[in-house]
Amino acid sequence: MVFWVGTCLQIIIPSAASLAVILMATLFPVLRAAGMSTLTAAALIATTATIVPTPLGGDNVVAARVLGFENVVDYVAFHLAPITIPALFVMGIVHYFWQTYLDKKDAVLLKELDKETVIEAERPEKNTPTWYFIFPILPLVLVIFFWVFFRKAKVGLVEITLFSLVLAFVCELFRKRNVKDGMKDLGIFFKGMGDGFSKVVVLIVAASSMVFGLRVMGLIDAISNSISNFENAKVGLMLAFSGITGLITFISGSGNAVFYSFIELIPQIAQKAGIDPIMVALPMQCMSNLFRSMSPVAAVIIIVSASVKVNPLVLVKRTWVPLMSGVLVVLALSFFKYM
Secondary structure: OHHHHHHHHOOOOOOHHHHHHHHHHHHHHHHHHOOOOHHHHHHHHHOOOOOOOOOOOHHHHHHHHHOOOOOHHHHHHHHHHHHHHHHHHHHHHHHHHHHHHHHHHOHHHHHHHHHHOOOOOOOOOOOOOHHHHHHHHHHHHHHHHHHHHOOOOOOOHHHHHHHHHHHHHHHHHHHHOOHHHHHHHHHHHHHHHHHHHHHHHHHHHHHHHHHHHHHHHOHHHHHHHHHHOOOOHHHHHHHHHHHHHHHHHHHHOOHHHHHHHHHOOHHHHHHHHOOOHHHHHHHHHHHHHHHHHHOOOOHHHHHHHHHHOOOHHHHHHHHHHHHHHHHHHHHHHHHHHHO
């Protein structure tokens, strides 16, 4: 239940590292107080942000654009969700049995570790109004609202995000009645936006340049022609790109960098091979998120393992089996849905 509830938070907090920081400061002490072992609680938190279908995720926005969807919610609701929700359900079940087994196997290690691991929950600001809870979920609510009632309106995530920001800023001005403090808090948003631009936009530009270079070299045509004569070209492409994405993600610890680099290739290769590009792109996207939490050099693994003072490999031992079950479910469902 903790795993499933935690994954729901990714709908409004798409960043795996950010969500891990929040949950380690708030949820982890609760789980320890309830009697859950340190490594089980850490493994659950490290795997909360993986393949949750959210229209706020940057990878979903990019995938929807490249695959030709006018609205990111269409891609998330009709293609991503039917594949990832069953996988998340299976991952939760596997988590229970795997963590229970390892708790018994590592009883001695856990006994010492549980004594040393003490993390206190951070308390929210006491005078913060309760109704402020609406601000983190407001972008998601507005995205779904416009998708359901005003599908023809050209209102995207940029407009919705800026509207939510201005509304929160105005409410803070009325509450604190201090423009200087309000502007200081507002700077946090723009610093985060700049950090996002420096990573995501540069990756997209680099990926587009790489695709253009590969097309000029004739590599895309060569790949397409080499598989077009095979009877199982669909399965081959899906497994090949999923495998490459998973391997590079595991080695580098970054899923988005790999996905942004490869997603631009998919529509052209799929068109020449005569297959549905979603069958290749969707599993590849899921692999970039699932293998991230299996990588000992991923930011989310390093953050959680450092918080509980264990080697990242010890934490990966706890995460890889549930995540691999998700990998198998995603590949199987993608195969049956798009064949």
